[in-house]
Structures are given as structure tokens and as C-alpha cells.
Amino acid sequence: METLLEILKELHPEVDFENCDTLIDDNVLDSFDIITIIAEISSEYDVNIPAEEIVPENFNSAKALYALIKRLSDE
Amino acid sequence: MLFASYGFILFITVLFVVYYLIPRRHQWKLLLGASYLFYYFSGPENLLYIFFTSLSTYMVAVKIDAIQKNQALFLAANSGRLSREERKAYRALVKSQQRKWLLLCLILNFGVLAVTKYTNFTIANINSVLRTVGSGTQLSFWSLALPMGISFYTFQTMSYIIDVYRGKHPAESNFFKLALFTSFFPQLVQGPISRFDDLSKTLYNEHSFDIQNVNRGLQRIMWGFFKKVVLADRILVAVNTIIRNPDIYQGVFVFIGMLFYAYELYADFTGGIDITIGIAQVLGIKVKENFKRPYFSKSTAEYWRRWHITMGTWFKDYLFYPLSVSGPMLKFSKFSRRRFGDGLGKRIPVYVSTILVWFTTGLWHGASWNFIVWGLLNGTVIIVSLECQPLYDWFHSRFHVKHTFGFRLFQVVRTVLLMSAIRMLDCYRDVPLTFRMLGTMFTRFNVSTLTGKALMGLGLGMADYMVLLVGLVALIAVSLLQRDGSVRNKLAVKPAAVRFAVYYVLIISILVLGAYGMGYDSSQFIYNQF
Numbered sequence: 001m002e003t004l005l006e007i008l009k010e011l012h013p014e015v016d017f018e019n020c021d022t023l024i025d026d027n028v029l030d031s032f033d034i035i036t037i038i039a040e041i042s043s044e045y046d047v048n049i050p051a052e053e054i055v056p057e058n059f060n061s062a063k064a065l066y067a068l069i070k071r072l073s074d075e
Numbered sequence: 076m077l078f079a080s081y082g083f084i085l086f087i088t089v090l091f092v093v094y095y096l097i098p099r100r101h102q103w104k105l106l107l108g109a110s111y112l113f114y115y116f117s118g119p120e121n122l123l124y125i126f127f128t129s130l131s132t133y134m135v136a137v138k139i140d141a142i143q144k145n146q147a148l149f150l151a152a153n154s155g156r157l158s159r160e161e162r163k164a165y166r167a168l169v170k171s172q173q174r175k176w177l178l179l180c181l182i183l184n185f186g187v188l189a190v191t192k193y194t195n196f197t198i199a200n201i202n203s204v205l206r207t208v209g210s211g212t213q214l215s216f217w218s219l220a221l222p223m224g225i226s227f228y229t230f231q232t233m234s235y236i237i238d239v240y241r242g243k244h245p246a247e248s249n250f251f252k253l254a255l256f257t258s259f260f261p262q263l264v265q266g267p268i269s270r271f272d273d274l275s276k277t278l279y280n281e282h283s284f285d286i287q288n289v290n291r292g293l294q295r296i297m298w299g300f301f302k303k304v305v306l307a308d309r310i311l312v313a314v315n316t317i318i319r320n321p322d323i324y325q326g327v328f329v330f331i332g333m334l335f336y337a338y339e340l341y342a343d344f345t346g347g348i349d350i351t352i353g354i355a356q357v358l359g360i361k362v363k364e365n366f367k368r369p370y371f372s373k374s375t376a377e378y379w380r381r382w383h384i385t386m387g388t389w390f391k392d393y394l395f396y397p398l399s400v401s402g403p404m405l406k407f408s409k410f411s412r413r414r415f416g417d418g419l420g421k422r423i424p425v426y427v428s429t430i431l432v433w434f435t436t437g438l439w440h441g442a443s444w445n446f447i448v449w450g451l452l453n454g455t456v457i458i459v460s461l462e463c464q465p466l467y468d469w470f471h472s473r474f475h476v477k478h479t480f481g482f483r484l485f486q487v488v489r490t491v492l493l494m495s496a497i498r499m500l501d502c503y504r505d506v507p508l509t510f511r512m513l514g515t516m517f518t519r520f521n522v523s524t525l526t527g528k529a530l531m532g533l534g535l536g537m538a539d540y541m542v543l544l545v546g547l548v549a550l551i552a553v554s555l556l557q558r559d560g561s562v563r564n565k566l567a568v569k570p571a572a573v574r575f576a577v578y579y580v581l582i583i584s585i586l587v588l589g590a591y592g593m594g595y596d597s598s599q600f601i602y603n604q605f
């Protein structure tokens with residue numbers, strides 16, 4: 001989780017990623033941010049997030065995103 | 076059949092009446108019949124294309140769904156016997172089978188679109204290359220008519236099949252229901268591009284007559300007609316005069332043409348979508364909004380989140396994301412970061428995807444170079460503005476104007492002018508001519524030529540300009556009111572005298588001030604050609 005928070009903080013230092021759960025709904029992250037995050041996750045976690053997983057429920061919070069990474073790496 | 080015609084008004088009136096008279100379980104079947112009838116009027120041969128797309132999409136989706144269900148059954152039956160690796164390998168095998176079917180469907184349906192829309196463009200380019208290399212050979216053009224709305228319904232069915240493949244929703248088991256999703260007539264002319272899981276929530280339901288819903292739908296239809304026949308079709312005359320006479324109308328007139336076309340396209344496209352959503356609302360069906368006050372956007376990226384929203388989200392979900400997270404692109408991303416560092420290296424792959432997506436968006440709009448350049452310019456502006464972000468940050472650290480009204484107004488005006496300038500490629504339909512004309516705005520900008528007589532020479536009289544001015548004020552006022560809720564909701568709580576005054580003004584305006592008169596020779600919607 002720490003690594004993921006670092007990735008997110010680097011992109012938007014001003015955002016409270018530990019507590020924000022409306023990252024997509026409130027347009028905190030745009031499509032360019034999402035692609036950058038996915039590339040970082042691929043590099044750091046060796047997990048490829050497919051396009052069908054790019055839905056608000058998976059990207060609205062750091063916790064949801066981390067759960068997605070865990071699920072994909074377990075599959 | 077044109078939306079703005081007496082024939083169409085009669086068509087939807089009869090439909091509305093019959094729709095609420097027949098047993099409710101048959102309503103969606105009536106809509107399917109009405110949609111095919113509407114499409115028949117656009118050209119009987121077009122029915123073949125839409126039927127083929129519906130059938131191929133239906134069959135492949137059912138097949139992909141069946142493979143998915145078999146997989147679930149197999150895994151459930153063998154849950155204790157298979158190791159994690161075996162399950163993973165089995166899933167990968169099943170996915171590859173599904174992918175083959177998906178590809179077949181994409182090739183078939185995009186193939187129809189490609190052949191009907193891009194064959195002559197390809198031939199023209201081949202001929203151009205042949206001429207350049209001195210060959211006397213020239214290929215003959217095909218006489219293929221572009222079926223109405225093919226770009227819209229092809230994209231709609233492709234989103235459906237991809238969503239079935241992704242497991243977002245199951246395949247529709249009733250072919251006729253899918254045929255209605257593909258052909259739902261209010262959307263055939265110019266979208267919006269609906270998603271199956273969204274539209275199907277209300278498309279097949281049984282709808283009771285709800286006076287409030289019908290009333291709101293009719294209001295929206297009237298507002299759409301007002302925008303289309305009173306405003307868009309009126310200003311179209313002046314736009315055409317400027318565009319078709321580039322030797323006469325240069326400099327300040329190109330600027331006027333640019334603003335007039337921004338007005339025309341907004342009134343035309345949003346008016347058409349108002350009619351579409353209004354018709355659907357009368358029928359009790361909810362269609363997604365396609366605009367969110369786009370001319371109030373403060374940047375190009377924001378503008379494209381608010382203009383033709385369903386097209387933008389289609390390209391994002393089915394092209395931008397899959398392309399950007401594909402294996403080759405992720406490898407390229409790693410290479411790019413090694414080569415260019417963590418800053419620029421991270422951004423380059425995103426920019427490559429952006430340019431590819433905008434190239435495709437331009438091509439979707441039309442089979443000609445002006446649309447391709449239009450798309451590429453949009454992508455370039457977005458990238459340049461992202462690269463300029465440090466400059467903006469520096470500016471805002473020095474000058475604290477970011478949240479002032481004046482600065483926001485500057486951003487809005489800048490975005491509208493930029494988008495309008497790029498859109499001139501859509502008007503002149505010729506890349507070098509467009510740039511030459513835009514250039515005259517800087518080299519021959521002589522305001523003194525913009526006399527009252529010259530403005531009258533554009534084909535509009537003083538009364539027309541007054542109507543357009545009042546229309547502009549109305550459009551801005553409605554957009555401002557929309558910021559904190561539905562205008563129709565606000566109108567609904569006004570005294571009856573106020574409400575009916577608004578309705579009468581709208582109806583009388585449409586009937587009396589319609590540029591050509593309803594049904595006389597109203598021009599087709601601009602987006603219908605895409």
C-alpha cells in the first residue's frame with residue numbers, strides 16, 4: 001500500500017489519498033493520470049491492469065485500487 | 076426523413092398515441108417497427124446494412140456469452156480438482172476463444188463501415204500517389220451511398236459486443252430486442268452513442284402514460300426545434316456565404332464566419348440531441364445526455380469532456396484505455412522512462428495514445444484529410460497544454476488571478492476561440508485553404524470592412540440578426556440557469572401564465588421564425604453526415 005500511495009502522491013501531492021474515496025467521481029484523477037498510474041503499477045508490482053478493470057469502483061480510492069492489484073496478482 | 080419536417084412530426088405524433096394505447100408489453104416491439112420504418116424512409120437499401128450489423132452482433136455476443144457460461148460451469152464442476160495454474164491456463168484458453176469471436180465481429184462490422192465510408196477516400200489517396208509518381212493509371216471510384224447513422228450504430232453495437240466480451244453484462248438473448256437497441260430511431264440521426272447496460276434499463280420496460288414525463292419531453296423537443304430551425308438554419312446562410320466565397324470573405328469575415336459556425340454547430344447539434352432525448356422522454360425512455368454546457372469549458376480537455384460526451388467516452392473506454400494499457404504500450408512506457416527519464420518518459424506513451432485516438436476520432440468524423448488534421452490538432456492542443464503546465468504553475472505562483480472572474484472568462488473565451496478556429500477545417504473542407512483563410516485573420520484583419528451593408532450581404536436581414544441575437548441571449552441564459560438544476564424543473568414551479576407564455580413563444584417562434592418554415596426545406600443536421 002505504501003508504494004501505491006507514493007505513486008499517487010507523486011502525481012498529485014495535494015490530494016489526501018488515504019481518505020479520499022471520490023477520486024474519479026470528483027475528477028481528481030483524469031484519464032491521463034489513470035494511464036500513468038497503471039504504467040507505474042505494472043512496473044512496481046508486475047501486475048497489468050486490463051482496460052475492462054478501468055471503472056470508477058476500482059479507481060475511486062487508493063484502497064480500492066490496492067484491492068484490485070491484490071486481486072489481479074492472486075488470479 | 077428529416078427531424079424538422081411535417082412528415083416527422085406526424086410520424087412521432089402517431090407513434091406517441093399508439094404507444095400508449097396498445098398493451099404495454101408490446102411497446103418495445105412497436106418501437107422496433109417504427110425505427111425500421113423511419114430507417115426505410117432514409118433509403119430502403121440501408122435496412123440491409125443495419126440488419127446485418129444487428130444480426131452479426133447478436134450471434135457473436137450469444138456465442139461469447141455461451142463460452143463464458145461453459146467456463147463457469149466447468150470451473151464449478153472441477154473446483155477441487157484443478158490447481159491454481161490449471162485454472163489460470165483454462166481461463167486464458169477460454170479468453171482466447173472469446174477474443175477470436177470478438178475479432179470476427181469487429182472485422183465484420185467495422186468492415187462494413189470501412190467499405191461504405193472510406194473506400195473512395197482510399198481510392199482518392201491511391202490516385203494521388205499514382206499521379207505523384209507519374210503513373211497514368213487511375214482507379215475508379217465506387218458508387219456507394221453511406222447508410223444513414225452507420226458511424227453511430229456501428230459504435231453502439233461495438234460497445235455492446237466489447238462489454239459482453241469483458242463480462243460487463245450478459246448477451247441479449249432476444250434478437251429483436253438487440254435490433255431495437257441498434258436501430259432506436261431518435262438516435263439514428265446523430266447519436267448519442269448509447270451503452271446497452273444504460274439504455275436497456277428503460278428501452279424494453281412497460282411504460283404507463285405519465286403526463287409530467289410527456290410534458291417535459293415535449294418541452295425539450297420544442298426547445299430542440301427552436302435551436303435547429305430558428306437559430307441554426309438561419310445562421311447557416313451567412314456561414315455558407317462566407318465559406319463558399321473565400322476570395323471575397325477574408326480577414327475579419329473569416330473571424331465572423333468562425334463565430335457564426337460555432338453558433339450554428341452548437342444550435343444544430345445540441346438542438347438535435349434535445350429532440351432525441353425529448354422524444355425518448357415522451358416514450359418513457361432515458362437517453363444519456365451528450366452535452367454539459369461545453370462553451371463554458373476552461374480548457375480543451377475539459378471541452379471534450381463536455382461536448383459530444385458519449386463519443387468522447389466511447390473513444391476513451393474502447394480505444395484510449397485498451398491501447399494505453401496494452402502489452403506493447405506498457406513495454407514502450409518502460410523504454411521511454413529509461414530513455415527520457417521519469418518526467419517526460421512517463422508522458423510520451425500517453426501522448427502517443429492521445430495522438431492515435433485523435434487521429435481515429437478525426438477519421439470517424441469524415442473520410443477526408445480535413446477531419447484527420449482537425450483530430451490531430453485537437454490532440455496536439457491537449458498535449459501542448461499539458462506540457463505548458465509548469466509555465467501555468469509559475470504564472471499562478473506569481474499572479475494570483477486563478478480564481479478571479481476575469482481570468483476564468485479569459486480561459487472560456489480562449490477555449491471557444493481555439494476550438495472554433497480548429498473547427499474551420501470542418502467548414503472549408505480543404506486543409507491548405509483553411510490555414511490560408513485563418514492566416515488572413517492576422518494579415519488582413521480590417522474591421523472597417525465590417526459595415527452594416529457587408530453584414531447584410533451575407534444573406535441575412537436586420538430581422539434575422541435580431542432573432543439570432545435574442546436566440547444567443549436565450550442560449551446563454553438557459554446555460555447559466557442549468558448550472559444549478561434543470562430549467563424545466565424551475566419552469567414547472569412558475570405560475571401557469573408564465574409557463575404558457577414560454578410555451579407559446581417557443582411554438583410561435585418555431586412556426587413563424589423557422590428559417591425555411593417547418594418541413595419546407597430544412598437542412599439536415601450537421602452531425603448526420605458523420
